[in-house]
Amino acid sequence: MTASLIGVVYEQKTGYLSQCEKNLEKILEGSPTMSLEDLEEIVMQKKFEEGRLLLEIALSRHPDRDATKVQKCLSCGRILRIQKDAQPKTVRSQFGEIEYKRPYGVCDRCGQTGAPMDWALGIGNAKVSVGVTQKVCHAAVIGRSFGDGAEILAEHSRLEYSAKHVRTIAEGEGQKLVKERETAVERFRQLKTPSVVSGPAPMLFVVTCDGGRVQTRAETQDSRWKEDKIGVVYDAVPQPKPEADSYDRYEGARSQTKTYVATMEPWESFGWMLRVEAEKRGYLQAKAKLLIADGAQHIRTLKNDHFPEAEMILDWPHATEHLSASSKAAFGEGTQAAREWYEEYRELLWKGKRDEIIRELERLSKKIGFPEKGESDASGRAMLYRNAYSYFPNNYDAIDYPRFRSKGWPIGSGVAEGAVKQFALRMKGTEKFWNVSESGAEEMLALCALYHSEDDRWKCYWKARAKPYDVPA
Numbered sequence: 001m002t003a004s005l006i007g008v009v010y011e012q013k014t015g016y017l018s019q020c021e022k023n024l025e026k027i028l029e030g031s032p033t034m035s036l037e038d039l040e041e042i043v044m045q046k047k048f049e050e051g052r053l054l055l056e057i058a059l060s061r062h063p064d065r066d067a068t069k070v071q072k073c074l075s076c077g078r079i080l081r082i083q084k085d086a087q088p089k090t091v092r093s094q095f096g097e098i099e100y101k102r103p104y105g106v107c108d109r110c111g112q113t114g115a116p117m118d119w120a121l122g123i124g125n126a127k128v129s130v131g132v133t134q135k136v137c138h139a140a141v142i143g144r145s146f147g148d149g150a151e152i153l154a155e156h157s158r159l160e161y162s163a164k165h166v167r168t169i170a171e172g173e174g175q176k177l178v179k180e181r182e183t184a185v186e187r188f189r190q191l192k193t194p195s196v197v198s199g200p201a202p203m204l205f206v207v208t209c210d211g212g213r214v215q216t217r218a219e220t221q222d223s224r225w226k227e228d229k230i231g232v233v234y235d236a237v238p239q240p241k242p243e244a245d246s247y248d249r250y251e252g253a254r255s256q257t258k259t260y261v262a263t264m265e266p267w268e269s270f271g272w273m274l275r276v277e278a279e280k281r282g283y284l285q286a287k288a289k290l291l292i293a294d295g296a297q298h299i300r301t302l303k304n305d306h307f308p309e310a311e312m313i314l315d316w317p318h319a320t321e322h323l324s325a326s327s328k329a330a331f332g333e334g335t336q337a338a339r340e341w342y343e344e345y346r347e348l349l350w351k352g353k354r355d356e357i358i359r360e361l362e363r364l365s366k367k368i369g370f371p372e373k374g375e376s377d378a379s380g381r382a383m384l385y386r387n388a389y390s391y392f393p394n395n396y397d398a399i400d401y402p403r404f405r406s407k408g409w410p411i412g413s414g415v416a417e418g419a420v421k422q423f424a425l426r427m428k429g430t431e432k433f434w435n436v437s438e439s440g441a442e443e444m445l446a447l448c449a450l451y452h453s454e455d456d457r458w459k460c461y462w463k464a465r466a467k468p469y470d471v472p473a
Protein backbone atom coordinates (compact mmCIF):
# COMPACT_ATOMS: atom_id res chain seq x y z
CA MET A 1 0.00 0.00 0.00
CA THR A 2 1.41 3.38 -0.97
CA ALA A 3 1.83 6.08 1.63
CA SER A 4 -0.81 8.30 -0.01
CA LEU A 5 -3.36 5.46 -0.08
CA ILE A 6 -2.69 4.72 3.59
CA GLY A 7 -3.38 8.40 4.21
CA VAL A 8 -6.68 8.26 2.30
CA VAL A 9 -7.81 5.12 4.09
CA TYR A 10 -7.00 6.70 7.43
CA GLU A 11 -8.91 9.81 6.55
CA GLN A 12 -11.95 7.84 5.41
CA LYS A 13 -11.92 5.70 8.53
CA THR A 14 -11.68 8.61 10.92
CA GLY A 15 -14.24 10.56 8.91
CA TYR A 16 -16.70 7.69 9.10
CA LEU A 17 -16.06 6.98 12.78
CA SER A 18 -16.40 10.61 13.78
CA GLN A 19 -19.71 10.77 11.89
CA CYS A 20 -20.89 7.67 13.76
CA GLU A 21 -19.79 9.19 17.02
CA LYS A 22 -21.71 12.38 16.30
CA ASN A 23 -24.78 10.33 15.46
CA LEU A 24 -24.43 8.35 18.67
CA GLU A 25 -24.12 11.52 20.75
CA LYS A 26 -27.14 13.06 19.12
CA ILE A 27 -29.19 10.00 19.94
CA LEU A 28 -27.94 9.73 23.53
CA GLU A 29 -28.58 13.38 24.08
CA GLY A 30 -32.14 13.28 22.86
CA SER A 31 -33.24 9.81 23.92
CA PRO A 32 -34.34 10.57 27.50
CA THR A 33 -37.17 12.75 26.20
CA MET A 34 -37.97 10.96 22.97
CA SER A 35 -40.81 8.60 22.17
CA LEU A 36 -39.96 5.29 20.55
CA GLU A 37 -41.29 6.61 17.28
CA ASP A 38 -39.01 9.67 17.41
CA LEU A 39 -36.10 7.41 18.24
CA GLU A 40 -36.86 5.09 15.35
CA GLU A 41 -37.06 8.05 13.03
CA ILE A 42 -33.73 9.54 14.08
CA VAL A 43 -31.94 6.17 14.08
CA MET A 44 -33.27 5.48 10.60
CA GLN A 45 -32.05 8.85 9.37
CA LYS A 46 -28.59 8.37 10.87
CA LYS A 47 -28.38 4.85 9.52
CA PHE A 48 -29.11 6.32 6.11
CA GLU A 49 -26.30 8.89 6.37
CA GLU A 50 -23.85 6.27 7.60
CA GLY A 51 -24.90 3.94 4.81
CA ARG A 52 -24.14 6.52 2.18
CA LEU A 53 -20.71 7.16 3.68
CA LEU A 54 -19.95 3.43 3.76
CA LEU A 55 -21.00 3.03 0.15
CA GLU A 56 -18.84 5.91 -0.96
CA ILE A 57 -15.86 4.58 0.94
CA ALA A 58 -16.30 1.12 -0.58
CA LEU A 59 -16.56 2.59 -4.09
CA SER A 60 -13.52 4.81 -3.57
CA ARG A 61 -11.46 1.67 -2.87
CA HIS A 62 -12.59 -0.25 -5.93
CA PRO A 63 -9.62 -1.71 -7.89
CA ASP A 64 -11.04 -0.49 -11.22
CA ARG A 65 -10.62 3.12 -10.12
CA ASP A 66 -6.98 2.74 -11.03
CA ALA A 67 -6.54 4.42 -14.44
CA THR A 68 -3.22 2.65 -15.05
CA LYS A 69 -4.78 -0.81 -14.82
CA VAL A 70 -5.13 -2.57 -18.20
CA GLN A 71 -8.84 -2.95 -19.02
CA LYS A 72 -10.63 -4.94 -21.73
CA CYS A 73 -13.46 -3.83 -23.99
CA LEU A 74 -16.88 -5.14 -22.90
CA SER A 75 -17.87 -6.10 -26.47
CA CYS A 76 -14.74 -7.45 -28.12
CA GLY A 77 -12.19 -7.96 -25.35
CA ARG A 78 -9.58 -5.72 -26.90
CA ILE A 79 -7.64 -3.35 -24.65
CA LEU A 80 -9.65 -0.27 -23.82
CA ARG A 81 -8.04 3.13 -24.35
CA ILE A 82 -8.68 5.26 -21.25
CA GLN A 83 -9.73 8.79 -22.21
CA LYS A 84 -10.53 10.17 -18.77
CA ASP A 85 -8.79 9.03 -15.61
CA ALA A 86 -11.40 10.11 -13.10
CA GLN A 87 -14.75 10.89 -14.66
CA PRO A 88 -17.48 11.45 -12.08
CA LYS A 89 -20.68 9.40 -12.07
CA THR A 90 -23.78 9.88 -9.96
CA VAL A 91 -26.01 6.96 -9.01
CA ARG A 92 -29.24 6.87 -7.07
CA SER A 93 -28.66 4.22 -4.47
CA GLN A 94 -30.77 2.87 -1.63
CA PHE A 95 -28.97 5.44 0.54
CA GLY A 96 -29.67 8.40 -1.67
CA GLU A 97 -27.53 9.90 -4.37
CA ILE A 98 -23.86 8.90 -4.36
CA GLU A 99 -21.00 10.06 -6.50
CA TYR A 100 -17.82 8.26 -7.47
CA LYS A 101 -14.99 8.83 -9.92
CA ARG A 102 -13.63 6.22 -12.30
CA PRO A 103 -11.65 5.88 -15.54
CA TYR A 104 -13.65 6.08 -18.73
CA GLY A 105 -12.48 4.80 -22.12
CA VAL A 106 -13.17 3.80 -25.68
CA CYS A 107 -12.39 0.70 -27.74
CA ASP A 108 -10.56 1.67 -30.90
CA ARG A 109 -11.60 -1.52 -32.63
CA CYS A 110 -15.38 -1.65 -32.08
CA GLY A 111 -16.21 1.78 -30.73
CA GLN A 112 -17.56 0.55 -27.38
CA THR A 113 -17.30 3.23 -24.72
CA GLY A 114 -17.74 2.95 -21.00
CA ALA A 115 -16.22 2.58 -17.57
CA PRO A 116 -14.86 -0.83 -16.53
CA MET A 117 -15.71 -0.05 -12.92
CA ASP A 118 -19.41 0.37 -13.85
CA TRP A 119 -19.30 -3.02 -15.59
CA ALA A 120 -17.63 -4.66 -12.61
CA LEU A 121 -20.29 -3.16 -10.32
CA GLY A 122 -23.02 -4.54 -12.56
CA ILE A 123 -24.56 -1.12 -13.12
CA GLY A 124 -23.35 -0.18 -16.61
CA ASN A 125 -24.79 3.05 -17.92
CA ALA A 126 -27.72 3.07 -15.51
CA LYS A 127 -28.14 6.03 -13.19
CA VAL A 128 -30.16 4.04 -10.67
CA SER A 129 -28.77 1.07 -8.74
CA VAL A 130 -30.27 -2.37 -9.40
CA GLY A 131 -31.39 -2.53 -5.77
CA VAL A 132 -33.40 0.68 -6.22
CA THR A 133 -34.71 -0.43 -9.63
CA GLN A 134 -36.02 -3.63 -8.04
CA LYS A 135 -37.80 -1.67 -5.30
CA VAL A 136 -39.30 0.76 -7.84
CA CYS A 137 -40.52 -2.12 -10.03
CA HIS A 138 -41.97 -3.91 -7.02
CA ALA A 139 -43.87 -0.78 -5.96
CA ALA A 140 -45.03 -0.23 -9.56
CA VAL A 141 -46.45 -3.76 -9.73
CA ILE A 142 -48.12 -3.98 -6.32
CA GLY A 143 -49.54 -0.47 -6.31
CA ARG A 144 -52.67 0.12 -8.35
CA SER A 145 -50.93 2.95 -10.19
CA PHE A 146 -47.52 4.54 -10.58
CA GLY A 147 -48.65 7.20 -8.10
CA ASP A 148 -49.33 4.46 -5.54
CA GLY A 149 -45.88 3.09 -6.32
CA ALA A 150 -44.26 6.44 -5.62
CA GLU A 151 -46.07 6.64 -2.27
CA ILE A 152 -45.02 3.13 -1.27
CA LEU A 153 -41.39 3.96 -2.04
CA ALA A 154 -41.44 7.18 -0.03
CA GLU A 155 -43.21 5.61 2.92
CA HIS A 156 -41.31 2.33 3.09
CA SER A 157 -37.90 2.99 1.61
CA ARG A 158 -37.23 6.72 1.86
CA LEU A 159 -36.95 6.85 -1.90
CA GLU A 160 -38.38 10.04 -3.38
CA TYR A 161 -39.65 9.40 -6.89
CA SER A 162 -42.40 11.04 -8.90
CA ALA A 163 -45.11 8.83 -10.40
CA LYS A 164 -43.69 9.63 -13.81
CA HIS A 165 -40.21 8.53 -12.80
CA VAL A 166 -41.57 5.30 -11.33
CA ARG A 167 -43.30 4.70 -14.63
CA THR A 168 -40.13 5.34 -16.67
CA ILE A 169 -38.08 2.96 -14.54
CA ALA A 170 -40.72 0.20 -14.43
CA GLU A 171 -41.42 0.38 -18.15
CA GLY A 172 -37.71 0.41 -18.93
CA GLU A 173 -37.28 -2.79 -16.99
CA GLY A 174 -40.39 -4.29 -18.59
CA GLN A 175 -38.85 -3.53 -21.96
CA LYS A 176 -35.83 -5.63 -21.05
CA LEU A 177 -38.14 -8.50 -20.15
CA VAL A 178 -40.05 -8.15 -23.42
CA LYS A 179 -36.76 -8.28 -25.35
CA GLU A 180 -35.59 -11.35 -23.42
CA ARG A 181 -38.88 -13.06 -24.17
CA GLU A 182 -38.62 -12.20 -27.86
CA THR A 183 -35.12 -13.67 -27.97
CA ALA A 184 -36.29 -16.87 -26.26
CA VAL A 185 -39.21 -17.24 -28.69
CA GLU A 186 -36.96 -16.57 -31.68
CA ARG A 187 -34.45 -19.18 -30.52
CA PHE A 188 -37.20 -21.73 -29.98
CA ARG A 189 -38.74 -21.05 -33.40
CA GLN A 190 -35.41 -21.54 -35.12
CA LEU A 191 -33.95 -24.45 -33.22
CA LYS A 192 -37.16 -26.20 -32.13
CA THR A 193 -35.14 -27.73 -29.34
CA PRO A 194 -36.97 -28.42 -26.15
CA SER A 195 -35.30 -26.65 -23.29
CA VAL A 196 -33.54 -28.67 -20.64
CA VAL A 197 -35.66 -29.00 -17.57
CA SER A 198 -34.27 -30.06 -14.24
CA GLY A 199 -36.26 -31.89 -11.62
CA PRO A 200 -38.76 -34.73 -11.89
CA ALA A 201 -41.31 -34.81 -14.74
CA PRO A 202 -44.68 -33.45 -13.59
CA MET A 203 -47.51 -36.00 -13.31
CA LEU A 204 -49.86 -33.54 -14.88
CA PHE A 205 -49.15 -30.34 -16.73
CA VAL A 206 -51.85 -27.78 -17.39
CA VAL A 207 -51.82 -24.86 -19.82
CA THR A 208 -54.70 -22.43 -19.60
CA CYS A 209 -55.40 -18.96 -20.91
CA ASP A 210 -57.98 -16.23 -21.23
CA GLY A 211 -58.32 -12.71 -22.55
CA GLY A 212 -59.18 -9.47 -20.77
CA ARG A 213 -59.62 -5.87 -21.81
CA VAL A 214 -57.24 -2.95 -21.49
CA GLN A 215 -58.15 0.62 -22.32
CA THR A 216 -55.64 2.30 -24.61
CA ARG A 217 -54.99 5.77 -25.97
CA ALA A 218 -56.40 4.95 -29.41
CA GLU A 219 -58.33 7.79 -31.06
CA THR A 220 -61.76 6.27 -31.43
CA GLN A 221 -63.92 4.69 -28.77
CA ASP A 222 -64.24 1.48 -30.82
CA SER A 223 -60.55 0.84 -31.09
CA ARG A 224 -59.71 1.98 -27.58
CA TRP A 225 -60.30 -1.36 -25.90
CA LYS A 226 -57.60 -3.86 -26.72
CA GLU A 227 -57.39 -7.44 -25.57
CA ASP A 228 -54.67 -8.57 -23.21
CA LYS A 229 -53.99 -12.29 -23.13
CA ILE A 230 -52.98 -14.02 -19.95
CA GLY A 231 -51.64 -17.55 -19.95
CA VAL A 232 -50.95 -19.71 -16.92
CA VAL A 233 -49.01 -22.95 -16.82
CA TYR A 234 -48.91 -25.18 -13.77
CA ASP A 235 -48.01 -28.63 -12.65
CA ALA A 236 -50.61 -30.54 -10.71
CA VAL A 237 -51.48 -33.71 -8.87
CA PRO A 238 -54.51 -35.54 -10.31
CA GLN A 239 -57.44 -36.07 -7.93
CA PRO A 240 -59.73 -38.68 -9.53
CA LYS A 241 -63.36 -38.46 -8.40
CA PRO A 242 -65.53 -40.12 -11.04
CA GLU A 243 -68.50 -40.31 -8.68
CA ALA A 244 -68.70 -36.54 -8.12
CA ASP A 245 -72.25 -35.56 -9.03
CA SER A 246 -71.76 -31.86 -9.74
CA TYR A 247 -69.15 -29.30 -10.66
CA ASP A 248 -69.24 -27.83 -7.16
CA ARG A 249 -68.29 -31.20 -5.70
CA TYR A 250 -65.48 -31.86 -8.11
CA GLU A 251 -62.16 -30.23 -7.41
CA GLY A 252 -60.10 -31.88 -10.13
CA ALA A 253 -56.35 -31.66 -9.82
CA ARG A 254 -54.76 -29.43 -7.26
CA SER A 255 -52.58 -26.80 -8.92
CA GLN A 256 -49.03 -26.42 -7.66
CA THR A 257 -46.57 -23.85 -8.99
CA LYS A 258 -48.22 -21.39 -11.37
CA THR A 259 -46.26 -19.20 -13.77
CA TYR A 260 -47.58 -16.55 -16.14
CA VAL A 261 -47.33 -15.12 -19.62
CA ALA A 262 -49.10 -11.84 -20.39
CA THR A 263 -49.18 -9.78 -23.57
CA MET A 264 -51.09 -7.40 -25.82
CA GLU A 265 -49.69 -9.18 -28.90
CA PRO A 266 -52.01 -11.17 -31.18
CA TRP A 267 -53.04 -14.73 -30.27
CA GLU A 268 -50.53 -16.21 -32.71
CA SER A 269 -47.55 -14.54 -30.99
CA PHE A 270 -49.08 -15.31 -27.61
CA GLY A 271 -49.16 -18.99 -28.60
CA TRP A 272 -45.40 -19.01 -29.11
CA MET A 273 -44.76 -17.28 -25.80
CA LEU A 274 -47.00 -19.73 -23.98
CA ARG A 275 -45.29 -22.71 -25.60
CA VAL A 276 -41.83 -21.41 -24.62
CA GLU A 277 -43.04 -20.90 -21.06
CA ALA A 278 -44.52 -24.42 -20.97
CA GLU A 279 -41.28 -25.88 -22.34
CA LYS A 280 -39.29 -24.21 -19.60
CA ARG A 281 -41.53 -25.78 -17.00
CA GLY A 282 -41.32 -29.37 -18.27
CA TYR A 283 -44.40 -29.59 -20.51
CA LEU A 284 -42.88 -32.18 -22.86
CA GLN A 285 -41.67 -34.41 -20.05
CA ALA A 286 -45.03 -34.42 -18.24
CA LYS A 287 -47.00 -37.67 -18.11
CA ALA A 288 -50.27 -35.96 -19.02
CA LYS A 289 -50.63 -32.60 -20.79
CA LEU A 290 -53.81 -30.54 -20.84
CA LEU A 291 -55.00 -27.31 -22.34
CA ILE A 292 -58.08 -25.94 -20.59
CA ALA A 293 -59.88 -22.92 -21.99
CA ASP A 294 -63.10 -21.78 -23.56
CA GLY A 295 -63.77 -23.28 -26.97
CA ALA A 296 -63.45 -20.15 -29.09
CA GLN A 297 -61.92 -20.66 -32.52
CA HIS A 298 -58.71 -18.74 -31.71
CA ILE A 299 -58.08 -21.05 -28.75
CA ARG A 300 -58.61 -24.10 -30.96
CA THR A 301 -56.08 -22.67 -33.40
CA LEU A 302 -53.64 -21.99 -30.58
CA LYS A 303 -54.02 -25.55 -29.37
CA ASN A 304 -53.51 -27.07 -32.84
CA ASP A 305 -50.54 -24.86 -33.68
CA HIS A 306 -48.70 -24.78 -30.38
CA PHE A 307 -49.94 -27.60 -28.15
CA PRO A 308 -50.76 -30.53 -30.48
CA GLU A 309 -49.57 -32.99 -27.80
CA ALA A 310 -52.08 -31.76 -25.23
CA GLU A 311 -55.63 -32.92 -24.56
CA MET A 312 -58.08 -30.07 -24.90
CA ILE A 313 -60.63 -29.61 -22.14
CA LEU A 314 -63.46 -27.15 -22.58
CA ASP A 315 -63.87 -25.09 -19.44
CA TRP A 316 -67.03 -26.41 -17.75
CA PRO A 317 -68.57 -23.02 -16.89
CA HIS A 318 -68.12 -21.89 -20.50
CA ALA A 319 -69.69 -25.08 -21.86
CA THR A 320 -72.72 -24.76 -19.59
CA GLU A 321 -73.06 -21.11 -20.46
CA HIS A 322 -73.41 -22.12 -24.10
CA LEU A 323 -76.16 -24.58 -23.10
CA SER A 324 -77.91 -21.91 -21.09
CA ALA A 325 -77.81 -19.44 -23.99
CA SER A 326 -79.16 -22.17 -26.30
CA SER A 327 -82.09 -22.81 -23.97
CA LYS A 328 -82.98 -19.12 -23.91
CA ALA A 329 -82.81 -18.90 -27.70
CA ALA A 330 -85.07 -21.93 -28.09
CA PHE A 331 -87.62 -21.35 -25.32
CA GLY A 332 -87.38 -17.67 -24.44
CA GLU A 333 -85.45 -15.96 -21.68
CA GLY A 334 -86.74 -16.50 -18.15
CA THR A 335 -89.26 -19.20 -19.11
CA GLN A 336 -89.86 -22.35 -17.12
CA ALA A 337 -89.25 -24.42 -20.25
CA ALA A 338 -85.83 -22.85 -20.77
CA ARG A 339 -84.85 -23.54 -17.18
CA GLU A 340 -86.00 -27.15 -17.28
CA TRP A 341 -84.28 -27.83 -20.58
CA TYR A 342 -81.05 -26.28 -19.35
CA GLU A 343 -80.99 -28.33 -16.16
CA GLU A 344 -81.69 -31.55 -18.04
CA TYR A 345 -78.99 -30.98 -20.63
CA ARG A 346 -76.41 -29.73 -18.19
CA GLU A 347 -76.90 -33.06 -16.38
CA LEU A 348 -76.43 -34.92 -19.68
CA LEU A 349 -73.27 -32.94 -20.36
CA TRP A 350 -71.95 -33.90 -16.94
CA LYS A 351 -72.69 -37.54 -17.80
CA GLY A 352 -70.94 -37.25 -21.14
CA LYS A 353 -73.99 -37.76 -23.41
CA ARG A 354 -72.41 -35.76 -26.18
CA ASP A 355 -74.27 -37.17 -29.19
CA GLU A 356 -77.60 -36.72 -27.49
CA ILE A 357 -76.83 -33.07 -26.74
CA ILE A 358 -75.68 -32.27 -30.27
CA ARG A 359 -78.75 -34.00 -31.83
CA GLU A 360 -81.03 -32.03 -29.54
CA LEU A 361 -79.30 -28.73 -30.37
CA GLU A 362 -79.67 -29.49 -34.09
CA ARG A 363 -83.36 -30.24 -33.59
CA LEU A 364 -83.93 -26.98 -31.72
CA SER A 365 -81.96 -24.99 -34.29
CA LYS A 366 -84.12 -26.41 -37.10
CA LYS A 367 -87.24 -25.72 -35.07
CA ILE A 368 -86.57 -22.00 -34.58
CA GLY A 369 -85.00 -21.70 -38.03
CA PHE A 370 -81.49 -21.15 -39.30
CA PRO A 371 -80.17 -17.58 -39.34
CA GLU A 372 -80.78 -15.69 -42.55
CA LYS A 373 -78.07 -14.24 -44.70
CA GLY A 374 -76.77 -11.05 -43.11
CA GLU A 375 -78.43 -11.77 -39.76
CA SER A 376 -76.54 -10.50 -36.69
CA ASP A 377 -74.15 -12.98 -35.07
CA ALA A 378 -75.73 -12.12 -31.76
CA SER A 379 -79.26 -13.22 -32.70
CA GLY A 380 -80.74 -16.23 -30.91
CA ARG A 381 -80.98 -18.19 -34.16
CA ALA A 382 -77.35 -17.48 -35.09
CA MET A 383 -76.17 -18.45 -31.65
CA LEU A 384 -78.16 -21.68 -31.45
CA TYR A 385 -77.03 -22.59 -34.97
CA ARG A 386 -73.38 -22.07 -34.00
CA ASN A 387 -73.74 -24.18 -30.86
CA ALA A 388 -75.43 -27.02 -32.75
CA TYR A 389 -73.24 -27.14 -35.81
CA SER A 390 -69.84 -25.89 -34.73
CA TYR A 391 -69.22 -25.13 -31.05
CA PHE A 392 -70.24 -28.47 -29.53
CA PRO A 393 -69.28 -30.72 -32.49
CA ASN A 394 -65.89 -28.99 -32.84
CA ASN A 395 -65.24 -29.45 -29.14
CA TYR A 396 -66.49 -33.06 -29.08
CA ASP A 397 -63.28 -34.44 -27.56
CA ALA A 398 -63.01 -31.55 -25.17
CA ILE A 399 -66.35 -32.16 -23.43
CA ASP A 400 -65.79 -35.79 -22.40
CA TYR A 401 -66.18 -34.83 -18.75
CA PRO A 402 -66.70 -38.34 -17.24
CA ARG A 403 -63.34 -39.41 -18.67
CA PHE A 404 -61.61 -36.29 -17.34
CA ARG A 405 -63.09 -36.89 -13.89
CA SER A 406 -61.96 -40.50 -13.84
CA LYS A 407 -58.41 -39.30 -14.56
CA GLY A 408 -58.61 -36.64 -11.88
CA TRP A 409 -58.05 -33.78 -14.26
CA PRO A 410 -59.29 -30.23 -13.74
CA ILE A 411 -62.24 -29.20 -15.93
CA GLY A 412 -62.29 -25.48 -15.27
CA SER A 413 -60.07 -22.63 -16.39
CA GLY A 414 -60.74 -20.63 -13.23
CA VAL A 415 -57.00 -20.26 -12.71
CA ALA A 416 -56.73 -18.29 -15.98
CA GLU A 417 -59.78 -16.16 -15.23
CA GLY A 418 -58.40 -15.47 -11.77
CA ALA A 419 -55.13 -14.35 -13.36
CA VAL A 420 -56.95 -12.05 -15.78
CA LYS A 421 -58.67 -10.42 -12.80
CA GLN A 422 -55.44 -10.16 -10.85
CA PHE A 423 -53.62 -8.50 -13.74
CA ALA A 424 -56.61 -6.27 -14.41
CA LEU A 425 -56.33 -4.89 -10.88
CA ARG A 426 -53.07 -3.32 -12.00
CA MET A 427 -53.87 -2.63 -15.64
CA LYS A 428 -57.19 -0.99 -14.85
CA GLY A 429 -55.92 1.10 -11.96
CA THR A 430 -55.91 4.84 -12.13
CA GLU A 431 -53.85 4.80 -15.32
CA LYS A 432 -56.75 3.89 -17.48
CA PHE A 433 -55.02 4.55 -20.74
CA TRP A 434 -52.01 2.71 -22.01
CA ASN A 435 -49.79 3.29 -25.02
CA VAL A 436 -50.00 -0.03 -26.74
CA SER A 437 -47.91 0.68 -29.79
CA GLU A 438 -45.11 2.71 -28.21
CA SER A 439 -44.62 1.56 -24.67
CA GLY A 440 -46.61 0.93 -21.57
CA ALA A 441 -49.06 -1.92 -21.35
CA GLU A 442 -46.82 -4.61 -22.82
CA GLU A 443 -43.95 -3.71 -20.52
CA MET A 444 -46.11 -3.62 -17.39
CA LEU A 445 -47.75 -6.94 -18.29
CA ALA A 446 -44.30 -8.53 -18.61
CA LEU A 447 -43.27 -7.10 -15.25
CA CYS A 448 -46.50 -8.32 -13.60
CA ALA A 449 -46.01 -11.81 -15.06
CA LEU A 450 -42.49 -11.92 -13.64
CA TYR A 451 -43.69 -10.81 -10.23
CA HIS A 452 -46.73 -13.08 -9.94
CA SER A 453 -45.00 -16.24 -11.17
CA GLU A 454 -44.63 -18.58 -8.24
CA ASP A 455 -41.30 -20.18 -9.10
CA ASP A 456 -39.02 -17.57 -7.54
CA ARG A 457 -38.15 -16.04 -10.90
CA TRP A 458 -38.59 -12.51 -9.58
CA LYS A 459 -35.73 -13.03 -7.12
CA CYS A 460 -33.61 -14.92 -9.65
CA TYR A 461 -34.13 -12.20 -12.23
CA TRP A 462 -32.84 -9.46 -9.94
CA LYS A 463 -29.95 -11.54 -8.77
CA ALA A 464 -28.86 -12.09 -12.37
CA ARG A 465 -29.56 -8.48 -13.22
CA ALA A 466 -27.21 -7.24 -10.47
CA LYS A 467 -24.24 -9.39 -11.52
CA PRO A 468 -20.98 -7.89 -12.80
CA TYR A 469 -20.94 -7.67 -16.60
CA ASP A 470 -19.05 -10.38 -18.44
CA VAL A 471 -16.00 -8.86 -20.08
CA PRO A 472 -14.38 -11.15 -22.69
CA ALA A 473 -11.08 -12.58 -21.46
Ligand SMILES: [Zn+2]
Pocket residue numbers: 073074075076077078107108109110111112
Ligand atom coordinates in the same frame (compact mmCIF):
# COMPACT_ATOMS: atom_id res chain seq x y z
ZN1 LIG B 1 -14.23 -3.47 -28.57
